[in-house]
Amino acid sequence: MDFKEFDKQVDVEQLKNDAAEIKKNGGTGDFPELPAGTYVIKLDKLELGSTKDKRPMMRGQFSIVEGQYKKQKMFVNRVVYGTKNDANMIANVLGFLESLAPSEDIGPFVFNGYAALAELIMDVAEDVAGLTYEVEYDPDAFNPISIKEVFEEE
DSSP, rough: OOOOHHHHSOOOHHHHHHHHHHHHHTOTTTTTOSSSSSEEEEEEEEEEEEETTTTTEEEEEEEEOOSSTOOEEEEEEEESSTTTHHHHHHHHHHHHHHHHHOOTTTTSSSSHHHHHHHHHHHHHHHHHHTTEEEEEEEHHHHHOOEEEEEEEOO
C-alpha cells in the first residue's frame, strides 16, 4: 500500500501539531481520561479473541450511555492462557460472565476448554445484548468494572 496517497489528502503539519499537543497534555483527543466512578453502560462487543502473541483473551467493550462521559468506551480484557495463574484468570472470566446476568438457560459457567469458553462468551454476548448496566468503574483495579445493577431495555 502506498501511504503517500494519504499524505496528499490531509494537512500533515496540522495533524502533526495537533497530535503533539494532545500527547503533551496527556489527553486522548476528544475523550478525556475516564475517572473512577459510577456509570451506566451497554455492551458493544464481547468475545474470546487473542493477544498479539496469539494467546486467548476475553475482550469486552462497553459504551457509556448517559452523563458527562456519554459515548466513551470501557474495556475489560483478560488473558486466559500463558499467565502465571491461568485457572485464576479463567475463574475471573467465568465470574464476570455470570455478573452480566444472562438468562438461566445460558451456562453452565465452568471451563470445558477454550473452544467451549469461546462459545459460552458468544452465548452470553447474544443473551445480554439488550441489557443496560449500572457499574462501578475503577481503572486502577484488577477488575475495573463491577456490575451493581442490571436493567432490561425499555
